[in-house]
Amino acid sequence: MKKFALAGNPNSGKTTLFNILTGSTAHVGNWPGVTVDKREGVYKCADESVVLVDLPGIYSLSPYTSEEVISRNFILDEKPDCVINVVDATNIERNLYLTTQLLEIDVPIVVALNMIDEVENNGGKIYVEKLEKKLGLPVVAISALKGSGIEKLMTRAIEASKKRRQATTVLKDSPLGHLIADVSIALEAQNVENPLFHAVKLVELDEIEVLMHKSSVKMVEEFKRTNTDKGLNLDFEAVVADNRYKHVTKHYSPTVQKAKKSQENEIVSKSDKIDRVLTHKIWAIPMFLLIMFAVFHITFSENFLFLAPLLDGWLPFEGTAFEGVFADGALFSPGVILLNLMTAFTDWIISLVANLLGGSPEWVLGLICDGVLGGISSVLSFVPQVLMLLSFISIMEDSGYMARVAFILDRLFKKFGLSGRALIPMIMGFGCSVPAMVNTRTLSSEQERIATIRVIPFFSCGAKLPILTAVAGAIVSKFGVGNPDVITYSMYLLGMAVAIVSIITMKATVMNDDDAPFIMELPAYRAPSIKNLAIHLWSKAKHFLEKAFTIIFASTIVIWVVSHFTFDWRFLADEQMNDSILAGLGKLLMPIFTPLGFGSQLTEWGWVFIVAAITGLIAKENVIATFGTLAACIGTVVVSGGEEGVGEVVSMITATGITIPALISFIAFNMLTIPCFATVATAKAELPEKKFKTTLLFWFVVSFIASSVIYVVGSWWWTVFIVLAVAVALGFVLKAINKRRAKQQ
Amino acid sequence: MTPIEILTIIGCVAVVSGTIALSIVRKIKAKKSGCAPSCCGCKYASQCQSANKEKTK
Numbered sequence: 001m002k003k004f005a006l007a008g009n010p011n012s013g014k015t016t017l018f019n020i021l022t023g024s025t026a027h028v029g030n031w032p033g034v035t036v037d038k039r040e041g042v043y044k045c046a047d048e049s050v051v052l053v054d055l056p057g058i059y060s061l062s063p064y065t066s067e068e069v070i071s072r073n074f075i076l077d078e079k080p081d082c083v084i085n086v087v088d089a090t091n092i093e094r095n096l097y098l099t100t101q102l103l104e105i106d107v108p109i110v111v112a113l114n115m116i117d118e119v120e121n122n123g124g125k126i127y128v129e130k131l132e133k134k135l136g137l138p139v140v141a142i143s144a145l146k147g148s149g150i151e152k153l154m155t156r157a158i159e160a161s162k163k164r165r166q167a168t169t170v171l172k173d174s175p176l177g178h179l180i181a182d183v184s185i186a187l188e189a190q191n192v193e194n195p196l197f198h199a200v201k202l203v204e205l206d207e208i209e210v211l212m213h214k215s216s217v218k219m220v221e222e223f224k225r226t227n228t229d230k231g232l233n234l235d236f237e238a239v240v241a242d243n244r245y246k247h248v249t250k251h252y253s254p255t256v257q258k259a260k261k262s263q264e265n266e267i268v269s270k271s272d273k274i275d276r277v278l279t280h281k282i283w284a285i286p287m288f289l290l291i292m293f294a295v296f297h298i299t300f301s302e303n304f305l306f307l308a309p310l311l312d313g314w315l316p317f318e319g320t321a322f323e324g325v326f327a328d329g330a331l332f333s334p335g336v337i338l339l340n341l342m343t344a345f346t347d348w349i350i351s352l353v354a355n356l357l358g359g360s361p362e363w364v365l366g367l368i369c370d371g372v373l374g375g376i377s378s379v380l381s382f383v384p385q386v387l388m389l390l391s392f393i394s395i396m397e398d399s400g401y402m403a404r405v406a407f408i409l410d411r412l413f414k415k416f417g418l419s420g421r422a423l424i425p426m427i428m429g430f431g432c433s434v435p436a437m438v439n440t441r442t443l444s445s446e447q448e449r450i451a452t453i454r455v456i457p458f459f460s461c462g463a464k465l466p467i468l469t470a471v472a473g474a475i476v477s478k479f480g481v482g483n484p485d486v487i488t489y490s491m492y493l494l495g496m497a498v499a500i501v502s503i504i505t506m507k508a509t510v511m512n513d514d515d516a517p518f519i520m521e522l523p524a525y526r527a528p529s530i531k532n533l534a535i536h537l538w539s540k541a542k543h544f545l546e547k548a549f550t551i552i553f554a555s556t557i558v559i560w561v562v563s564h565f566t567f568d569w570r571f572l573a574d575e576q577m578n579d580s581i582l583a584g585l586g587k588l589l590m591p592i593f594t595p596l597g598f599g600s601q602l603t604e605w606g607w608v609f610i611v612a613a614i615t616g617l618i619a620k621e622n623v624i625a626t627f628g629t630l631a632a633c634i635g636t637v638v639v640s641g642g643e644e645g646v647g648e649v650v651s652m653i654t655a656t657g658i659t660i661p662a663l664i665s666f667i668a669f670n671m672l673t674i675p676c677f678a679t680v681a682t683a684k685a686e687l688p689e690k691k692f693k694t695t696l697l698f699w700f701v702v703s704f705i706a707s708s709v710i711y712v713v714g715s716w717w718w719t720v721f722i723v724l725a726v727a728v729a730l731g732f733v734l735k736a737i738n739k740r741r742a743k744q745q
Numbered sequence: 746m747t748p749i750e751i752l753t754i755i756g757c758v759a760v761v762s763g764t765i766a767l768s769i770v771r772k773i774k775a776k777k778s779g780c781a782p783s784c785c786g787c788k789y790a791s792q793c794q795s796a797n798k799e800k801t802k
Contacts, residue, residue: 360749367753554764557757 001042002161003051003078007071007102008086009095010057011523013114017086017144018054019535021154045154053080061101061197062206075105076194081161082108084153089113089126089141090524092256093248099135100244104197106167108160109137112153116141125257134251136168145529167196170251174243175232176203179223186216204237274525278401284408293489295392299335299385300469301485302476307331333485338384339469346377363564366574370632371560376548378628378648379621382466383544387537390462393430394536398528402427407522416500417507419443422452426499429459431540433679437686447511453683454506454695455499457675458702460492462540463620467670468492470624471663474649479660491664495671498706502698547619555615555622556629563630574633578604586611596669596704597662597711605634605655609666619676627652661714665707673703 006014022041043050055071062068075083085102087095092113102109111131119126132139138156142149171177184199192198192213201209203220210217224234233239278287297304308330317323325340326332332340350373357365396402405427410420422443428436436456443449460468472487563582564572572580586607593599598609608630615622631648634655653663674680674696684692713720 357749361747364749364753367757550764550767554761557761561757 001049001051002081002158003053004043004082004084004157004161005053005055005075005078005080006084006086007055007075007098008057008112008114009059009088009091009098011521012057012086012088012095013144014054014057014086017084017112017114017142017150018052020144020147020150022052043154045151045158048158050081050154050158053078058098060098061201062204075102075107076197080107082110082157084110084112084157085137086112086114086144089116089119090122092126093253096135096248096252097241097244099137100170100247101197101200103135103137104167104169104200105194106165106196108157108163108165110153110157110160111135111137111139112144112149113139113141114144117143117146117148127255127257131252131255134255167194169196169200170247171200171240171243174239176236176239176243179203179220183216183219186219187213190216200240204240206237271525275404275522279404279408284404285412288405288408291396292492295389296489296492297485298333299389299392299485300472300488301333301483302328302336302473303330303483304333304336305331335385335388336484338388339381342384343377343381346373346381349373350377363571366564366633367557367560371629372553372556374632374648375556375559375625375629376552378470378624379466379544379548379552382469382624383541385469386462386465386544387541389465390431390540391533391537393427394533395528398526398532400523400525403522416503417511418448418451418503422448425452426456426459429456429461432461432463432543433457433459433675434682437679437682440686450687450691450695451503451506451511453686454698455502457679457699458495458499458502458672460495460671461620461675462544463676464671466621466624467616468667470627470646470649471667473646474653475660475663477646478650478653481660487664491667491671494668494706498672498702502702544621547621551619552621552625555618556625559611559615559626559629563633577630577633582611583607589614595708595711597665597707597715598656598658602656602658602662605652606658608634608652608656609658613666613670613673616670617674617676619678620670623670624648659715661711664714665711668710669703669707671703672699672706674699 006018008014018039018041021043039054041052041054043052053074055074058068058071060068061072061075074080083102083105085099087099099109099111113126113128113131116126126141128139128141138160140149140153140156142153144150169180171180180196180199180203183202184195187195187198187202190213198209198213199216202213202216205217205220220236224236228234278284280287311327311330313329314327314331315323315329316327317325321344325344326337350369353373354365354369357368393402396405402424406420406423408420409423413420413423422440424442425436425439428439433456436459437453440449440452440456443452468488468491469484472482472484472491475487476482476484559582562585563577563580564574565581566572566579567581567584577583589610590599590602590606593610593613594601598606600606602609608627611630612623612626615626627648631651634651652658658666675683680696683695687695
């Protein structure tokens with residue numbers, strides 16, 4: 001089967017084209033650097049099938065970032081039958097810089113002029129035939145988003161793949177033209193494949209080429225020596241880049257007819273108008289925090305739009321199955337309504353199964369209904385709410401706002417030794433830490449990459465969300481204080497604050513790299529594609545469902561079994577669970593968690609919090625699944641009176657006597673501690689072995705310290721305040737004494 | 746033991762051992778194809794040329 005590669009600048013629409021050609025559902029986004037790895041798919045047409053490889057976006061074939069190395073190695077070593085060079089037609093001059101480099105490789109190339117519809121809508125025009133002649137390559141105008149020109153593109157690519165193409169260079173007439181030709185001949189004599197490409201790179205003194213072709217480097221050095229006094233710029237990399245841009249401007253720019261001035265101004269001003277507000281020097285960060293709060297309010301609030309004072313006592317659908325689903329004294333937010341509907345549905349399923357199993361032995365009912373279904377349903381209840389939050393984040397990515405967030409936070413991040421670019425994998429961490437860690441490959445500094453990987457789990461992923469929502473809801477339900485949306489939002493901010501403090505600490509101790517520069521193209525604002533959003537949400541929902549019916553299913557069975565058997569394998573009734581294997585193991589660890597507030601100070605049921613946190617190491621959803629499995633059993637001993645959805649945690653609170661600071665500490669511990677197995681495995685793959693081990697220790701120590709501080713300050717804040725005040729006062733007194741002594745001397 | 750009890754025990758053993766077996770098989774497959782553990786279960790494992798894979802080579 002033939003193999004074609006998709007290569008082009010970041011955000012030029014390669015993945016959108018890849019998805020449309022292969023029917024894949026790879027994640028696309030309106031910001032540069034979404035794809036950091038190659039991915040393959042098959043394009044089928046009537047005549048033949050072609051393997052398509054979607055390469056990461058690159059600006060050049062230099063070896064500066066891992067994406068550039070991946071793309072360069074693939075084109076040179078894997079020898080694709082054709083390279084489809086995806087060019088953003090709205091930024092054609094800059095995109096053709098890469099094309100001038102691809103021309104130097106002996107590979108058939110077809111240029112896909114993407115987003116041609118945007119150029120035409122803006123009143124511009126590209127003379128495709130003229131450009132084709134100038135480049136000496138087939139050029140096809142397409143719109144990957146609308147699917148136009150795709151068949152023509154593939155037909156021409158298949159045609160091109162049948163012919164051999166001889167490499168050419170646009171540097172022939174440059175001051176380095178002769179040198180490039182000489183080095184190319186020398187390399188050809190050594191049977192080097194793609195001699196022209198390697199020759200240009202050698203002249204640039206590209207670090208990979210210098211190592212590969214040491215003997216030919218002498219030719220370049222000799223040329224430099226003989227031209228030292230002839231006024232030639234001896235930074236050959238700069239000379240090559242300059243000549244490429246000059247060639248693009250001279251030969252290709254005339255094929256582009258720009259939008260008429262008035263129209264262009266209008267387009268610029270539309271984007272500028274939005275940017276004037278969203279990237280304002282002062283208001284940008286408060287605006288970002290406000291947008292994020294609105295997102296959390298819509299997803300988690302039980303007092304939507306703060307209408308409670310106007311709706312006092314309002315309980316729609318009273319006496320029906322929908323009582324308390326939409327409002328209860330206050331209007332619920334859409335996210336909470338979805339949670340309630342899902343909870344009602346899972347409860348209905350459980351009661352249906354319980355009716356079907358009526359008359360079965362008690363342990364069978366307990367295992368299936370309380371253990372397995374209780375555990376799985378407690379996770380599934382939160383799926384709609386998680387998807388809602390992820391859809392907001394996805395909309396922010398697709399619209400181009402997330403790239404602005406990286407830009408506006410760059411100044412703040414720079415103070416802590418990171419670039420705004422590092423923010424993108426961190427924000428991806430809100431969805432899932434695994435792709436976020438892989439995305440750190442776009443960072444050029446190794447130390448910045450390690451620091452970013454270490455703090456990614458502090459940005460709570462979708463799987464941790466049920467823990468936050470359930471515990472925050474239970475705090476409000478049981479103690480009647482705060483709002484679930486404010487508590488959840490604050491915990492997200494806490495995660496970000498811990499990330500910043502961790503980076504500052506790393507910068508002051510182990511990081512000694514210079515600050516990484518931040519260069520990122522800001523994409524135009526675009527309306528998010530509903531199809532992309534649906535694909536993204538479906539893949540997340542599928543991931544949750546797969547986990548629920550494999551690892552969480554198995555975990556709930558194991559948890560139920562070890563909580564209903566003793567070490568000598570004797571079956572226990574629900575109320576005897578304190579003598580179980582699980583309780584024994586949990587109690588053993590209780591002293592360790594005492595400084596965090598959920599250890600020895602709790603009642604005999606306190607071990608459930610420790611057990612839940614430990615099962616969370618397999619998958620974070622397990623924390624709530626464990627509560628779901630054990631809550632029904634504890635409910636036979638302690639009457640909780642908790643409401644639906646958060647009832648399991650309310651049962652735990654009633655049974656253990658845990659306090660609010662300890663509950664907050666519990667959330668913080670689960671948010672910040674060692675993440676799930678999948679994330680740990682990714683960190684192992686992405687980090688050097690030594691750094692991986694210290695990273696595991698780092699996660700545990702940070703979570704332990706942060707949770708202890710929360711518990712101690714929350715429980716004895718008045719004492720802490722006095723101690724701190726006394727310490728500060730003592731510090732001042734000592735300073736004054738030292739000053740006086742120094743004066744006297 | 747009633748049939749429902751036997752069925753429940755068999756079902757639970759099957760789910761737990763099935764999940765463990767699936768996880769082991771995925772890891773062995775991933776290791777054989779040279780992928781990183783984070784790529785376990787990826788449908789492109791046999792064709793993948795990722796940096797992860799190159800790292801494990």
